[in-house]
Amino acid sequence: MTEAAVCPVHQDRDHPLRPPVGFQEAVSDGPVRMLWPNGVEAWMVSSYAGVRQVLSDPRFSTRKGGQPEMRTDAGEAVLDPDQPGNINGIDGPEHMRLRRPLSRGFMVKRMNELRPRIQQIVDEHLDVMEAKGAPADLVASLCLPLPSLVIAELLGVPPEHQELFQATAGDLFGKNGSKDEYLAHATKLAEVLAPIVAAKKAAGTNDDMIGLMANDTDFSMDELIFLCIGLLAAGHETTSNFLGLFTLHLFEQPDQLEVLRRDPGRADVVVEELLRYTVGHLGGPGLTRRATEDVEVDGVLIRAGEWVSVSLMANLDEALCPRADELDLERDAVSHLGFGFGPHQCLGANLARAELQIGLRTLFERFPNLRPAVPVTEMRYRNDMITYGAAEIPVVW
Amino acid sequence: MTVRIDQERCIGSGQCVLAAPDVFDQSDDDGIGLVLIAEPPAELLPGVRDAVDRCPAQVVTLDE
Ligand code: HEM
Ligand code: SF4
Numbered sequence: 001m002t003e004a005a006v007c008p009v010h011q012d013r014d015h016p017l018r019p020p021v022g023f024q025e026a027v028s029d030g031p032v033r034m035l036w037p038n039g040v041e042a043w044m045v046s047s048y049a050g051v052r053q054v055l056s057d058p059r060f061s062t063r064k065g066g067q068p069e070m071r072t073d074a075g076e077a078v079l080d081p082d083q084p085g086n087i088n089g090i091d092g093p094e095h096m097r098l099r100r101p102l103s104r105g106f107m108v109k110r111m112n113e114l115r116p117r118i119q120q121i122v123d124e125h126l127d128v129m130e131a132k133g134a135p136a137d138l139v140a141s142l143c144l145p146l147p148s149l150v151i152a153e154l155l156g157v158p159p160e161h162q163e164l165f166q167a168t169a170g171d172l173f174g175k176n177g178s179k180d181e182y183l184a185h186a187t188k189l190a191e192v193l194a195p196i197v198a199a200k201k202a203a204g205t206n207d208d209m210i211g212l213m214a215n216d217t218d219f220s221m222d223e224l225i226f227l228c229i230g231l232l233a234a235g236h237e238t239t240s241n242f243l244g245l246f247t248l249h250l251f252e253q254p255d256q257l258e259v260l261r262r263d264p265g266r267a268d269v270v271v272e273e274l275l276r277y278t279v280g281h282l283g284g285p286g287l288t289r290r291a292t293e294d295v296e297v298d299g300v301l302i303r304a305g306e307w308v309s310v311s312l313m314a315n316l317d318e319a320l321c322p323r324a325d326e327l328d329l330e331r332d333a334v335s336h337l338g339f340g341f342g343p344h345q346c347l348g349a350n351l352a353r354a355e356l357q358i359g360l361r362t363l364f365e366r367f368p369n370l371r372p373a374v375p376v377t378e379m380r381y382r383n384d385m386i387t388y389g390a391a392e393i394p395v396v397w
Numbered sequence: 398m399t400v401r402i403d404q405e406r407c408i409g410s411g412q413c414v415l416a417a418p419d420v421f422d423q424s425d426d427d428g429i430g431l432v433l434i435a436e437p438p439a440e441l442l443p444g445v446r447d448a449v450d451r452c453p454a455q456v457v458t459l460d461e
Binding site: 096099100101103104106107108109186233335340342343345349350394 | 406408409410413415417423425426427428429447450451453454455
């Protein structure tokens with residue numbers, strides 16, 4: 001095996017909506033070895049075919065085990081590797097045991113039934129934003145509360161604990177997550193959740209996610225509580241960042257915004273293209289896997305035990321679609337990797353789609369003249385490694 | 398032309414339903430993918446091929 005160059009991983013961007021400087025060039029001929037800030041080396045795979053291969057080949061495990069894994073800082077891992085209910089860190093039949101019952105709660109049909117309620121939440125929040133008048137912060141007015149209210153309702157948790165969900169999400173997915181802070185928040189959240197679970201068990205109902213998990217599965221209490229924490233956190237952070245980033249990309253590319261304005265009925269296809277493009281432009285390290293056997297990927301032999309970081313910059317690979325580097329809201333939806341691929345593909349994908357479609361469409365229907373109050377490059381961003389987004393989006397209309 | 402789903406490995410993602418709603422559904426019991434039309438007419442085949450491509454568990458097949 002030839003020794004490939006080792007590039008350091010960093011998150012410095014010269015434009016908030018573009019990948020970290022030099023990153024695309026560094027990984028495009030991959031797989032390449034990259035060096036993480038905590039000293040761990042991992043293969044970075046970023047071709048469309050390579051990413052699909054790694055994410056769907058059972059010889060790549062998501063188990064983080066006892067081995068040091070690449071981290072974006074020198075700190076200690078936030079999650080215990082054997083945390084019960086950590087659906088993203090187990091493989092094969094063990095993973096299917098947790099995943100199957102949850103899939104039922106996120107079925108396309110169920111997400112479609114939720115649409116009127118999502119629309120209502122969007123409408124109410126935009127009413128308030130309009131009544132308060134411009135300028136407004138789009139993040140606080142819509143992007144953050146929408147997914148957070150929806151996931152709380154879907155689970156069956158009172159929304160007043162929102163701040164706690166958000167703090168825990170920050171610990172789990174943030175850049176410098178500290179284990180102590182996470183444990184403190186998770187303990188508080190578990191105290192909120194335990195009586196809710198007990199009540200659902202007593203009532204025997206399965207009309208929300210907690211009821212479904214409590215009464216229709218063999219999940220242990222520890223698994224159930226952590227799954228709730230994970231769902232609240234995942235449902236909270238990702239969609240809100242993306243709704244904000246989508247809006248910013250559209251502000252920066254008015255010709256594309258025009259496509260959505262002309263034909264709001266295309267919101268479903270528009271959201272797929274925005275996901276492809278936005279996830280592709282986040283760049284940086286992606287999803288983590290470890291080879292359990294020697295496997296060849298894109299002509300490189302990855303040895304058993306080596307770490308692999310899968311970059312969803314693969315969404316910009318010309319093998320996926322022509323002019324993959326460009327946002328083109330007129331193209332048909334393609335099989336992008338914005339939600340990952342393989343057995344761990346995003347559980348909340350159909351929920352996120354419904355929220356993003358309804359949120360984006362309604363926003364520009366209600367405020368056809370919506371525009372940024374300050375240049376997009378001067379807004380404040382949260383440059384975390386796992387989740388990236390605007391901290392504030394000041395808008396006028 | 399026969400459409401099949403290997404239900405053992407299906408993760409219930411519903412991508413097939415999004416790609417070809419006339420051909421696929423998800424079971425109310427467990428969200429697992431169901432084939433509604435095993436021998437779909439020609440006009441539904443593009444959607445089926447899209448489902449084959451999009452299925453994250455790679456368990457939708459079309460025997461041509
Ligand atoms: C635009 C919004 C979203 C994006 C881009 C996104 C992206 C992703 C990606 C790329 C993965 C794959 C991780 C891997 O392979 O290791 C994933 C997994 C996951 N997502 Fe999302 N997600 C979004 C919204 C949501 C929402 C709203 C929920 C909540 C309910 C959610 C819950 C999950 C869960 C539970 C997993 C782990 C699934 C497993 O390991 O089997 N996500 N997400
Ligand atoms: S797309 Fe594949 S994994 Fe998802 S429900 Fe259909 S068959 Fe199952």
